[in-house]
Amino acid sequence: MKSNFYISIILLLAGTLILSSCSPSPQLTAPAMSETPSVLGTQPILNAPPAAKQQLASPTLTSTEAPQIPVAPKTPSLTPLSTFTVTIPTSSIVDGWLVYKNPIYNYEFSYPLGTTLKISSVDGFPGELPAGVTFDEYLLQLQDKYGDLCVIATYGEGFLLVQAPNAWDYVLCGGFGVGDELIVEKSEQVSINGNTYSARGWELYKQEGDKKILYSEFFFIDIEDGTHFAYGSNLERAPAKFEDYLAVKETLLQMLESYRTVK
Numbered sequence: 001m002k003s004n005f006y007i008s009i010i011l012l013l014a015g016t017l018i019l020s021s022c023s024p025s026p027q028l029t030a031p032a033m034s035e036t037p038s039v040l041g042t043q044p045i046l047n048a049p050p051a052a053k054q055q056l057a058s059p060t061l062t063s064t065e066a067p068q069i070p071v072a073p074k075t076p077s078l079t080p081l082s083t084f085t086v087t088i089p090t091s092s093i094v095d096g097w098l099v100y101k102n103p104i105y106n107y108e109f110s111y112p113l114g115t116t117l118k119i120s121s122v123d124g125f126p127g128e129l130p131a132g133v134t135f136d137e138y139l140l141q142l143q144d145k146y147g148d149l150c151v152i153a154t155y156g157e158g159f160l161l162v163q164a165p166n167a168w169d170y171v172l173c174g175g176f177g178v179g180d181e182l183i184v185e186k187s188e189q190v191s192i193n194g195n196t197y198s199a200r201g202w203e204l205y206k207q208e209g210d211k212k213i214l215y216s217e218f219f220f221i222d223i224e225d226g227t228h229f230a231y232g233s234n235l236e237r238a239p240a241k242f243e244d245y246l247a248v249k250e251t252l253l254q255m256l257e258s259y260r261t262v263k
Helices: 002-022 050-057 135-146 242-257
Strands: 098-102 107-111 116-120 150-154 158-163 182-192 195-208 210-220 228-232
Touching: 050 228, 098 150, 098 242, 107 158, 107 242, 135 150, 150 242, 158 242, 182 210, 182 242, 195 228
Parallel strands: none
Antiparallel strands: 098 107, 116 150, 150 158, 158 228, 182 195, 195 210, 210 228
């Protein structure tokens, strides 16, 4: 009797399990979506304040590039110009004086500090231009050949001129023309290259009322080799006081006396 009861219980439980496994799974029904969705945890954009709307409408872009640091322009380096020093020989005849040397005509003379030298070479030529060369080319050839034809040393209110032989054909070495002044011939003895010569020249006078005023003089000498000399007061600075010229005349004669031919 008991065994039949237990069998009935077991069969009842088994049937219940079978029915449970055969029944369909329950369906989950999603709630109906509203027409205006809302975002959880945030305020709706439509309800955002005006400042927030403007911020969202115009976002600010942040550059991730490294900032550019301005670089100063490079200062160009300066290349110094080449320089050279010209050494002027000093005189062995007059202590403290300098020396001008002419290597083509083989002469030299001494002059004091403060003297200005004006040196001229060929600036023209006699005859026709040779064939096959231009005027400038031929002029350069003559300048190389004849060198310094004329040297004028100006010191204070006086001058000394040394002109190479036959220089008249190629250059004009200063002009000593005079006007309507009263001219009186004059001569004096000078020393050149250890020799004594008679210098011929003129004294120039100008009329002031009933007086005749001596205001200038100049002299000329030609030596055996054709070299021409002139000295006197500087007419380019006239009307300088004649006394100013007389103050430097002794120095001019000393410059003339220092003239030497060299080999």
